[in-house]
Amino acid sequence: MPEELSLPRILPIGAMLFETLFLLVAISIEGYVLHRWLKFDKKTSIFYALAINVFSSVFGWNIFFLVEPRLDVKLKSELIGYIFFNNFKDPGTQSTIIFLASLIFLGTFLIKFLLLKVLIITLSEIGEKEEIETSQQQKSYRIEKMQLQNTNLITTTLIANSMSYTAITLILVIRNLSIGLK
Amino acid sequence: MNSSFFKEVILIFKFIQDLLLGIQKLIMPLKAFSWQTLIYLSVFSWGISYLAIGFIKDIIAFSGWLFLIAGTAWYTTDNPLRLPGTFMPVGALITGFLVSVFAFGHEVNVLTPKTIVFWPTIAAIITAIPEFFAGTGTTSKAAIPKLEVRQKVIILLAWSMLISCWLQFYFVIDQWLKEYPSLSAQNFLRSTFVIRLEPKSKTPQNGNIILNKMQPLIEEQIFKKPWSEVEKWLIEANQQLGNLGKGVIYKNLEKYDEQGLWGIEARVVNVKSGYRLDILTIWTGPSANTRGFYLQKSCLIQPVAAVNKPENQNAVAEIECDRTNKFFIGSPPPKQ
Numbered sequence: 001m002p003e004e005l006s007l008p009r010i011l012p013i014g015a016m017l018f019e020t021l022f023l024l025v026a027i028s029i030e031g032y033v034l035h036r037w038l039k040f041d042k043k044t045s046i047f048y049a050l051a052i053n054v055f056s057s058v059f060g061w062n063i064f065f066l067v068e069p070r071l072d073v074k075l076k077s078e079l080i081g082y083i084f085f086n087n088f089k090d091p092g093t094q095s096t097i098i099f100l101a102s103l104i105f106l107g108t109f110l111i112k113f114l115l116l117k118v119l120i121i122t123l124s125e126i127g128e129k130e131e132i133e134t135s136q137q138q139k140s141y142r143i144e145k146m147q148l149q150n151t152n153l154i155t156t157t158l159i160a161n162s163m164s165y166t167a168i169t170l171i172l173v174i175r176n177l178s179i180g181l182k
Numbered sequence: 183m184n185s186s187f188f189k190e191v192i193l194i195f196k197f198i199q200d201l202l203l204g205i206q207k208l209i210m211p212l213k214a215f216s217w218q219t220l221i222y223l224s225v226f227s228w229g230i231s232y233l234a235i236g237f238i239k240d241i242i243a244f245s246g247w248l249f250l251i252a253g254t255a256w257y258t259t260d261n262p263l264r265l266p267g268t269f270m271p272v273g274a275l276i277t278g279f280l281v282s283v284f285a286f287g288h289e290v291n292v293l294t295p296k297t298i299v300f301w302p303t304i305a306a307i308i309t310a311i312p313e314f315f316a317g318t319g320t321t322s323k324a325a326i327p328k329l330e331v332r333q334k335v336i337i338l339l340a341w342s343m344l345i346s347c348w349l350q351f352y353f354v355i356d357q358w359l360k361e362y363p364s365l366s367a368q369n370f371l372r373s374t375f376v377i378r379l380e381p382k383s384k385t386p387q388n389g390n391i392i393l394n395k396m397q398p399l400i401e402e403q404i405f406k407k408p409w410s411e412v413e414k415w416l417i418e419a420n421q422q423l424g425n426l427g428k429g430v431i432y433k434n435l436e437k438y439d440e441q442g443l444w445g446i447e448a449r450v451v452n453v454k455s456g457y458r459l460d461i462l463t464i465w466t467g468p469s470a471n472t473r474g475f476y477l478q479k480s481c482l483i484q485p486v487a488a489v490n491k492p493e494n495q496n497a498v499a500e501i502e503c504d505r506t507n508k509f510f511i512g513s514p515p516p517k518q
Contacts, residue, residue, distance in 0.1 A: 005293050008379055009366075010355055015375040016348050047333050054340035061347035068354060073442045080358055081468030084365060086372045089472065123332060 015083075019057065025171070026053050026164035033160040038152065049160070051119055052112040059111055060104070105165055113157040120153075220253030247284045254280060269334060270309045278305030295353045299346050306342035310335040361439035364388050368470040385509045388435055389463045389477040392444060393507045395430045396423070396461055397479065404501045409485040412499040416457055416483070419448035420517070423461060443467035449515060456484035459501075462514050473513040480504050 031049035035042055071079065078093050088094065227246030231239050254277050264271050279297075282304050286296035313327045313335055327335070355376060359366055364386035370378045403422070404412055415422060427446030435441035449460040464476040481504070485497035 005291075005295065005298070006356075008352070008356070009359060010352075010370070010376050010378050010380075012348065012351050012355060012375055013377050014373065015351060018374065019344075019348075047337065051336050051340055054337075054344055058340065058343045058347055061344075061351070065347075065350055065354065073439065076439075077362075077443060077467045080362065080365065083355065083375050084358075084370050084373050085368070085468060085470045086374055087470075087472055089468065119336070123329060 021171070022168050023053055023057065025167050029164045029167055030160035033156060033163060037156040037159065048116060048119060052115045053164075055115055056108050056111040060108070105161070109158060109161045112161055113154060116153060116157060218253070220249045224249035224253060247280075251277060251280050251284065268338060270305060270338060274309040275301075275305045278302075278308050281308070295350075299349045299353065302342040302345040302349070303339075306339045309338060362443070362467060363438060364440055364443075364465060365468065368475075370470070372470060385477070385507075386465065386475075388438065388440065388444065389465065389509075390507055391434050392427065392430055392446070392463045393461060393477055393479045395434055396426060396446070397481075397503050399426050399430070400459075400461070400481065401501050401503070404483060404499050406498050406500075409497040409499055412483065412485075416450050416459065419450050419459060423448040427463075440467060447514065447517070449517070453482070456482065458482055464514055471511050473511075475509065475511045476514045478508045478510060480508075 027046065027049045029049075030053065031042075031046040034040055034045035034048055038045070040048065068076075068079070074090075078088055078090060081087055081089055224246045227242050227249060231242040231246060234242055254273070279301055282297045282301045283292060285304075286294050286300065288294075313331050315325065326332075366380075367383050367386040369382055370376055400423070403415065403426075407415075423446050431441050431444055431446075435444070443466050445464045445466055447462045447464060449462065451458040451460065459481045461479045461481070462476050463478075465474050467474075469475060482502045484500050484502075486500045487497055
């Protein structure tokens with residue numbers, strides 16, 4: 001990273017606006033899914049959707065910042081070409097992008113699931129003391145319930161993530177079509 | 183008439199008095215243990231640190247920073263004015279900035295990119311800290327805030343971290359422009375992600391540098407050489423120029439990452455009086471036009487009769503290059 005600051009010559013306004021748009025779309029869709037499948041009330045599900053989406057994009061950015069300086073000149077110039085000029089030089093990049101996109105999908109799914117799990121635990125169980133279990137039967141019933149909740153959580157996150165990715169992909173397709181028409 | 187005039191004078195006087203009282207209240211601490219004391223301590227430490235030397239100076243300056251941060255934090259939590267739309271007080275923003283400067287600035291550069299990048303995140307953490315203490319002043323104790331407050335804190339932290347990421351992204355693309363300066367000779371109009379604030383430069387400067395440094399080297403290899411040797415040289419001009427070019431690029435573009443993206447090629451064209459050598463520097467990096475761009479310098483190479491050599495070597499070469507380089511957008515002409 002450079003040590004001096006200079007006047008801005010270039011601003012990533014488009015990146016910020018697009019990311020905000022995508023986040024808003026994803027948050028509203030995933031909020032609805034969480035409300036529908038996990039039976040949270042509306043406010044809580046929007047909160048969970050917001051937190052998992054924004055934090056997972058922060059996580060993604062950090063991976064980008066870690067990887068970007070380590071790219072070799074060829075890959076880096078493809079990346080620069082895409083961000084500054086919206087084109088690729090090497091036709092092979094297209095398949096790399098598709099591979100990366102599926103990797104990112106899996107990655108965000110995992111991150112979102114973990115985040116949701118951590119958030120649910122930290123937000124609901126801290127402060128509220130757990131009731132003391134009386135019988136063994138009740139305990140095993142509880143564990144079973146937690147396992148059920150866990151699988152439920154996984155499927156719900158998967159559904160939510162797929163739906164928001166579909167919506168974002170649709171937006172991208174529409175955008176590409178409108179550029180193509182110009 | 184007169185009385186109203188006096189009234190106004192008295193009003194103005196009263197206003198000035200109030201203002202002075204306000205300033206006095208701001209400057210003079212009511213109790214010994216207050217935020218003003220901390221600010222004064224920080225000013226005092228800075229003053230002292232100029233007199234000290236070595237590591238003592240650093241220690242005093244360090245405590246000065248701590249006093250300043252603590253003082254502003256105290257002042258700004260006393261009367262919070264909040265940023266519109268969030269529950270982050272403006273004070274946390276100021277304190278966050280000070281903490282960030284303290285953590286990432288150093289004597290030469292007070293403001294570094296890291297300072298700016300981490301500012302929002304630190305400000306959000308500072309906003310959140312008071313929520314984890316119940317009570318006020320000296321009788322506070324650590325406590326876990328209510329569910330609603332916890333949600334609020336998490337949301338604020340998430341957005342602030344995202345803003346930090348955007349700031350970092352800005353610095354990344356700014357760095358690209360520094361490492362690949364030839365990018366700024368193209369337009370960014372097709373970009374989805376960035377807008378440009380400065381006008382684009384006419385020609386890629388590094389391409390001109392390469393051509394202008396190549397010219398004397400080529401002249402040296404050709405000027406006054408026997409014509410037959412020169413013709414042999416021209417047959418393998420591409421290879422010759424490639425070798426020369428590698429050295430030139432390595433020497434002159436050392437500090438730029440884009441040095442690997444420039445290539446040098448030669449085109450030799452037969453003309454009536456001899457040959458025309460076109461030296462091309464070709465950009466293989468990212469460009470707005472997918473076919474890229476190149477710069478060209480043309481040199482005319484002709485045989486002249488050697489005057490002071492009467493023997494069988496009947497001709498030597500003369501070379502004359504264009505002063506200016508031409509800038510072309512698109513792929514270079516095909517190789518012979």
